[in-house]
Amino acid sequence: MSHPLTMAKNISESLKGKKRAREIDTEAEASDFDQILSLEENLTFSDTLVALRIMRAQFPQSDKVSVQPFILRSQLYSSVEDRTQVDRDLESLRREKVLRIFKLNTGQDDHAIMFFDDYLCQMERVVKRLEEKKDSDILEVFKWFKSHVLDNKLEPSIEHQELCTLLALGGKVKDEHISLLINSGLLTRQLIDSNIYWFAIPNIGSVLKGLSQGRKEVLSLLNRRRYKEMMLAPLEKKLLRFSPLDMRFHLRDLIGSGHLKTAKTATGLVVRVSKD
Numbered sequence: 001m002s003h004p005l006t007m008a009k010n011i012s013e014s015l016k017g018k019k020r021a022r023e024i025d026t027e028a029e030a031s032d033f034d035q036i037l038s039l040e041e042n043l044t045f046s047d048t049l050v051a052l053r054i055m056r057a058q059f060p061q062s063d064k065v066s067v068q069p070f071i072l073r074s075q076l077y078s079s080v081e082d083r084t085q086v087d088r089d090l091e092s093l094r095r096e097k098v099l100r101i102f103k104l105n106t107g108q109d110d111h112a113i114m115f116f117d118d119y120l121c122q123m124e125r126v127v128k129r130l131e132e133k134k135d136s137d138i139l140e141v142f143k144w145f146k147s148h149v150l151d152n153k154l155e156p157s158i159e160h161q162e163l164c165t166l167l168a169l170g171g172k173v174k175d176e177h178i179s180l181l182i183n184s185g186l187l188t189r190q191l192i193d194s195n196i197y198w199f200a201i202p203n204i205g206s207v208l209k210g211l212s213q214g215r216k217e218v219l220s221l222l223n224r225r226r227y228k229e230m231m232l233a234p235l236e237k238k239l240l241r242f243s244p245l246d247m248r249f250h251l252r253d254l255i256g257s258g259h260l261k262t263a264k265t266a267t268g269l270v271v272r273v274s275k276d
Helices: 004-014 026-030 048-057 073-079 083-095 116-130 136-152 160-167 175-183 205-223 232-236 247-256
Strands: 099-103 111-115 157-159 187-189 196-199 229-231 260-265 268-273
Touching (some): 048 073, 048 083, 048 111, 073 111, 073 247, 099 116, 111 116, 136 160, 136 175, 160 175, 160 196, 175 187, 205 229, 205 247, 205 268, 229 232, 232 247, 232 268, 247 260
Antiparallel strands (some): 187 196, 229 268, 260 268
């Protein structure tokens, strides 16, 4: 039998995986975008994929953000005028395995978009963290999950029986395999139907807490102002106390979800709280 560390290393390496139908070198793309540009200068885009790449490059980088870059669907809605086109483009990119879409456990209709390569990197972190703690035989489930489940099931959720059927293409499935996928943060059970799992982003819990608190903080800041509005340029520079995500991230989200709206003035864009 292979040594656990050797087996885990092989599994980790296999997650880097084969080339997909359409490759996007997002790391190289990041250097093409000037991340110093203010939100006012790059609030909207004409192309969904361009918007995704730029927002990926602008994703907050800090020790408090323990996940690979992701983009909220609401942020895309604030950045690309035609929402129907956004949904159409996302569906196409999802089918081409360029990205995956995740339902977030925020209590709201939030969806995160993550480039497939970034998701596999996040998954590799899980394997590396577990490789010294778990038996190599059970760690094989990550290889099965990547090769058979992620490659074949592109939707945000999967039924228990279908999950077991796909995993069985790799080996004999046990309850502990499913438990490991859940405990590692790759799957979460739906509250309404425990027979269905959402695909999930590992280690995103603290970021989701920050997302919720940051939304409240931004809205509270604007609601305290006399006209419940503020010029975008100075607003973007404000630091948030309760969120590891930056102001730009939250403003795109809140504008796209309709909680905030923008208006052009002689001195630039103003952001104001939307009336109920």
